[in-house]
Amino acid sequence: xxxxxxxxxxxxxxxxxxxxxxxxxxxxxxxxxxxxxxxxxxxxxxxxxxxxxxxxxxxxxxxxxxxxxxxxxxxxxxxxxxxxxxxxxxxxxxxxxxxxxxxxxxxxxxxxxxxxxxxxxxxxxxxxxxxxxxxxxxxxxxxxxxxxxxxxxxxxxxxxxxxxxxxxxxxxxxxxxxxxxxxxxxxxxxxxxxxxxxxxxxxxxxxxxxxxxxxxxxxxxxxxxxxxxxxxxxxxxxxxxxxxxxxxxxxxxxxxxxxxxxxxxxxxxxxxxxxxxxxxxxxxxxxxxxxxxxxxxxxxxxxxxxxxxxxxxxxxxxxxxxxxx
Amino acid sequence: xxxxxxxxxxxxxxxxxxxxxxxxxxxxxxxxxxxxxxxxxxxxxxxxxxxxxxxxxxxxxxxxxxxxxxxxxxxxxxxxxxxxxxxxxxxxxxxxxxxxxxxxxxxxxxxxxxxxxxxxxxxxxxxxxxxxxxxxxxxxxxxxxxxxxxxxxxxxxxxxxxxxxxxxxxxxxxxxxxxxxxxxxxxxxxxxxxxxxxxxxxxxxxxxxxxxxxxxxxxxxxxxxxxxxxxxxxxxxxxxxxxxxxxxxxxxxxxxxxxxxxxxxxxxxxxxxxxxxxxxxxxxxxxxxxxxxxxxxxxxxxxxxxxxxxxxxxxxxxxxxxxxxxxxxxxxxxxxxxxxxxxxxxxxxxxxxxxxxxxxxxxxxxxxxxxxxxxxxxxxxxxxxxxxxxxxxxxxxxxxxxxxxxxxxxxxxxxxxxxxxxxxxxxxxxxxxxxxxxxxxxxxxxxxxxxxxxxxxxxxxxxxxxxxxxxxxxxxxxxxxxxxxxxxxxxxxxxxxxxxxxxxxxxxxxxxxxxxxxxxxxxxxxxxxxxxxxxxxxxxxxxxxxxxxxxxxxxxxxxxxxxxxxxxxxxxxxxxxxxxxxxxxxxxxxxxxxxxxxxxxxxxxxxxxxxxxxxxxxxxxxxxxxxxxx
Numbered sequence: 001x002x003x004x005x006x007x008x009x010x011x012x013x014x015x016x017x018x019x020x021x022x023x024x025x026x027x028x029x030x031x032x033x034x035x036x037x038x039x040x041x042x043x044x045x046x047x048x049x050x051x052x053x054x055x056x057x058x059x060x061x062x063x064x065x066x067x068x069x070x071x072x073x074x075x076x077x078x079x080x081x082x083x084x085x086x087x088x089x090x091x092x093x094x095x096x097x098x099x100x101x102x103x104x105x106x107x108x109x110x111x112x113x114x115x116x117x118x119x120x121x122x123x124x125x126x127x128x129x130x131x132x133x134x135x136x137x138x139x140x141x142x143x144x145x146x147x148x149x150x151x152x153x154x155x156x157x158x159x160x161x162x163x164x165x166x167x168x169x170x171x172x173x174x175x176x177x178x179x180x181x182x183x184x185x186x187x188x189x190x191x192x193x194x195x196x197x198x199x200x201x202x203x204x205x206x207x208x209x210x211x212x213x214x215x216x217x218x219x220x221x222x223x224x225x226x227x228x229x230x231x232x233x234x235x236x237x238x239x240x241x242x243x244x245x246x247x248x249x250x251x252x253x254x255x256x257x258x259x260x261x262x263x264x265x266x267x268x269x270x271x272x273x274x275x276x277x278x279x280x281x282x283x284x285x286x287x288x289x290x291x292x293x294x295x296x297x298x299x300x301x302x303x304x305x306x307x308x309x310x311x312x313x314x315x316x317x318x319x320x321x322x323x324x325x
Numbered sequence: 326x327x328x329x330x331x332x333x334x335x336x337x338x339x340x341x342x343x344x345x346x347x348x349x350x351x352x353x354x355x356x357x358x359x360x361x362x363x364x365x366x367x368x369x370x371x372x373x374x375x376x377x378x379x380x381x382x383x384x385x386x387x388x389x390x391x392x393x394x395x396x397x398x399x400x401x402x403x404x405x406x407x408x409x410x411x412x413x414x415x416x417x418x419x420x421x422x423x424x425x426x427x428x429x430x431x432x433x434x435x436x437x438x439x440x441x442x443x444x445x446x447x448x449x450x451x452x453x454x455x456x457x458x459x460x461x462x463x464x465x466x467x468x469x470x471x472x473x474x475x476x477x478x479x480x481x482x483x484x485x486x487x488x489x490x491x492x493x494x495x496x497x498x499x500x501x502x503x504x505x506x507x508x509x510x511x512x513x514x515x516x517x518x519x520x521x522x523x524x525x526x527x528x529x530x531x532x533x534x535x536x537x538x539x540x541x542x543x544x545x546x547x548x549x550x551x552x553x554x555x556x557x558x559x560x561x562x563x564x565x566x567x568x569x570x571x572x573x574x575x576x577x578x579x580x581x582x583x584x585x586x587x588x589x590x591x592x593x594x595x596x597x598x599x600x601x602x603x604x605x606x607x608x609x610x611x612x613x614x615x616x617x618x619x620x621x622x623x624x625x626x627x628x629x630x631x632x633x634x635x636x637x638x639x640x641x642x643x644x645x646x647x648x649x650x651x652x653x654x655x656x657x658x659x660x661x662x663x664x665x666x667x668x669x670x671x672x673x674x675x676x677x678x679x680x681x682x683x684x685x686x687x688x689x690x691x692x693x694x695x696x697x698x699x700x701x702x703x704x705x706x707x708x709x710x711x712x713x714x715x716x717x718x719x720x721x722x723x724x725x726x727x728x729x730x731x732x733x734x735x736x737x738x739x740x741x742x743x744x745x746x747x748x749x750x751x752x753x754x755x756x757x758x759x760x761x762x763x764x765x766x767x768x769x770x771x772x773x774x775x776x777x778x779x780x781x782x783x784x785x786x787x788x789x790x791x792x793x794x795x796x797x798x799x800x801x802x803x804x805x806x807x808x809x810x811x812x813x814x815x816x817x818x819x820x821x822x823x824x825x826x827x828x829x830x831x832x833x834x835x836x837x838x839x840x841x842x843x844x845x846x847x848x849x850x851x852x853x854x855x856x857x858x859x860x861x862x863x864x865x866x867x868x869x870x871x872x873x874x875x876x877x878x879x880x881x882x883x884x885x886x887x888x889x890x891x892x893x894x895x896x897x898x899x900x901x902x903x904x905x906x907x908x909x910x911x912x913x914x915x916x917x918x919x920x921x922x923x924x925x926x927x928x929x930x931x932x933x934x935x936x937x938x939x940x941x942x943x944x945x946x947x948x949x950x951x952x953x954x955x
Contacts, residue, residue, distance in 0.1 A: 047892070053809035066496055095498030108489035112511045121507075125499045160904050161661075171493065190660035191838060195882030195900035202892035217809065220885035225892050244891065261814035263841030265868065265886045271818075274811055277779050 007080070008041035009179055009211050010065060015039075015074035017060055017235075021282065032281050034060050035235045038074070039308065042179065045209040049226030049243060051219055051258070055281060057235040058215045062181040065213065066098055067091065079178065096126045099172035103184035105164035109156040115167055116152040122174040137174075145170045145200060162193035169200065179211045186221060198225055219262050223247040231255045234281055234289040237308055241315025251325050252317045253294050288319070296324045333591045339584040346580050350396030359387035361394040361547045370563050382552070382566055383559055392573055395547035399577075402459055402542075403528035406466030411521050413467065414474025415510075421475070422482035423505050433479060436472035444469050448531065452540040462532055462541055469531070470524045477520050481513035515592035519585055526581040533574055549574050603678035607671065607707075609700025611686035617696050622797040622832035623649045623672060623715070628685035630667055630676065632908075639908045641680060642667055642856040644935070649798060651830030654820075656837060656847035656864070658879075660905055663853040665836050669800045672834070673717060674699055674707040689714060690797055713743040716791035718784070720803040725787050726775040732759075733771035736790055743794045758789040763819055781812035785819065792823070798832045805842065817846055841885050844868050852876050855905055855916040858935055862942035872944040874921045875901075915946070923948050 129137035239252035365385035421432035535541035536550025556566030642664035759767035881899030890896035
């Protein structure tokens with residue numbers, strides 16, 4: 001965002017990741033590639049939104065940048081460290097700076113631990129705010145996420161979904177990270193609670209200058225919270241650019257289809273109808289992976305894999321056609 | 326799970342029994358002064374007397390002393406062996422599951438190898454090699470039982486490790502050892518403790534069996550198995566000798582199993598209640614004759630649903646009235662817990678039996694019988710209505726179709742259930758329906774299985790099945806929530822098209838939390854909050870000029886309704902503070918008042934009524950007239 005830090009906080013280059021599928025022989029495992037040559041960066045203090053349908057690989061990116069899973073090839077540079085090659089001790093130190101908030105507020109908290117224990121685990125691991133400094137820090141965290149400090153001695157089952165999500169955010173913030181992955185962090189919440197959590201994240205960003213990788217399938221939510229938005233389809237980046245521009249003037253046919261499919265309260269947009277079903281990641285189409293559903297596909301689309309090109313208006317897109325949209 | 330109570334009530338009695346069982350043998354010197362090995366041949370087979378309560382055995386030894394001291398041996402062997410097996414097995418399972426890779430291979434295969442040996446044979450082999458004795462027994466039993474623990478620990482740890490909170494600990498950089506011991510282990514303790522008690526009981530049996538065969542405890546040291554062995558030769562003359570150790574053995578195993586059962590119930594709240602699937606029968610409290618306006622397909626009048634015991638029942642929903650018309654889509658909107666799904670389940674006659682209908686009348690227009698009052702219909706009558714006159718589609722298309730049957734088979738079955746016809750005709754109708762809901766190559770898909778279809782296609786099949794008997798009313802409960810946006814848009818378009826083209830006039834009740842979808846599909850909107858309807862009217866009126874503060878707040882909190890706002894420009898969404906109240910903790914008066922920006926003192930006094938603000942629009946708010954529309 002600012003010119004003070006020329007290096008982005010997080011830089012991902014050529015990221016590839018595949019998973020073994022259920023079907024496997026004795027000697028050979030069938031692999032399903034979920035990420036292909038993903039490039040992205042997140043600047044200091046920036047929120048990057050990651051959107052895509054199920055199976056697009058957005059959660060895999062979130063876990064790969066935190067090294068919660070190993071990658072096949074590519075690099076993830078966080079604050080100057082390639083986190084997939086550094087040794088475990090350095091990584092453990094770096095974990096303080098990068099955190100994650102999960103989707104399911106019920107699965108993300110240990111049912112047997114009090115909130116005090118949940119938040120202390122984070123601080124104990126990194127030897128932060130030990131001894132007498134502990135209690136004030138916990139109270140500060142509870143205030144920061146808008147929870148009553150008396151809740152500290154309670155266990156997760158005593159809380160509603162929204163309150164649990166706040167606890168999950170407090171856990172992530174406890175170690176004062178520079179970067180948070182929010183993986184569908186508001187998707188499981190009711191509308192009124194979702195707005196509270198979005199406002200909370202926006203306030204935190206404004207106050208602490210934290211960077212966020214915001215993963216969601218809800219385009220309106222992503223547009224509201226993100227500075228830039230990246231659209232994924234079948235593990236490939238389709239389009240990246242400033243949030244409002246991506247949302248209101250999409251240039252990639254897939255983005256346009258996504259945006260037009262979104263139920264809106266205001267005036268209806270012209271729907272862009274996609275043909276067929278999402279292709280299987282086991283057997284992705286040649287050339288552009290989106291071509292089988294694209295209403296604008298040409299014969300060339302089957303031949304060339306479109307590169308993510310810089311466009312004059314500052315965005316990037318992976319589509320060979322500039323004469324549409 | 327309620328872990329705050331230290332000992333649940335149901336655990337008290339079995340716990341006392343178990344403690345008695347364990348303590349009694351070790352209190353032997355206090356109970357009897359006799360030496361269990363002291364023989365008194367002249368008094369052999371002496372009947373119970375004041376000095377020897379249970380009599381004397383074939384060598385004149387005191388039976389009570391032998392039972393008690395023998396119990397010491399049996400219990401020690403069983404519990405020590407089980408403890409070793411539990412510790413080793415759990416460690417194996419945890420390491421295998423958490424670290425995976427070669428650890429998983431080593432630990433699970435080792436356990437598998439042990440499981441391959443028949444237990445008694447393995448025990449015989451080891452005892453023959455190392456000679457009988459308590460220590461050998463413990464070693465044998467530990468080896469025998471560790472695979473069971475390893476397998477349970479492995480499976481459970483695998484499940485727990487995949488949960489987000491374990492991932493969160495890893496993301497925090499918590500050392501693996503600490504995650505395994507502090508986070509994973511406590512969460513798998515339930516099944517392991519049950520396995521522990523089961524294994525202890527089994528170990529006692531095996532110990533007695535081996536001692537009976539002369540491979541366990543060495544005589545003259547007492548043990549239950551040996552007592553049975555000794556008494557067996559004389560069981561015709563002196564049945565008491567064999568009965569006593571058998572009763573001790575049975576009682577011990579019974580107490581341990583009793584404890585296990587209760588422990589399982591205590592750890593698993595679902596098991597304790599027993600899975601009941603019963604349905605609560607609809608009632609009718611209206612004296613009015615069942616009649617509907619000519620264009621209505623169903624109506625709900627003054628519905629009130631309660632739960633809990635009669636003395637302190639809690640209203641889940643109250644005062645809900647709806648009229649569903651043909652060729653009209655009514656949307657029921659609200660947050661989780663607002664009562665929208667309960668209303669639809671009541672209309673289907675599918676309320677779970679913990680929920681009772683206290684008040685109200687549910688009417689449905691049936692194709693064959695005219696207007697039907699659900700409260701006056703038998704269970705069989707309701708069954709006939711469901712699927713035939715009223716059909717439902719659900720949120721989760723992945724679980725709504727039976728995975729082992731072909732799609733065509735399930736559809737034909739649905740058609741034949743209500744309309745007897747030749748199979749060929751049913752097949753043709755099914756294929757036509759699949760085409761109607763936009764499935765390409767319907768004839769080929771007819772012979773396919775559900776797993777071959779994507780989520781959106783499965784939802785189409787569900788819709789086709791729901792329509793197979795030409796119902797008057799289709800209830801769609803969050804039918805697109807689990808689908809991706811592009812697929813969601815297609816399903817919405819399909820529902821709109823069906824409603825337009827459906828010959829007999831279909832009434833659609835669309836339940837959703839998403840106001841965006843509702844604005845696209847619904848003709849009328851009914852907004853629910855905490856079990857009551859708070860606003861009702863035509864979609865464009867309610868969504869463009871909402872009169873209830875809750876509806877306004879809902880609209881305000883949706884990012885989709887505020888495309889001009891952006892967080893980086895310091896804009897914030899107009900969120901509603903707090904959370905919806907639980908049914909038992911609603912504020913007095915208006916249930917929304919403690920979250921309402923417009924609340925005044927009068928709001929606390931009484932529950933506002935649902936009043937008309939125009940011919941078609943009604944609102945439950947005493948300040949509805951003051952709400953200015955933006």
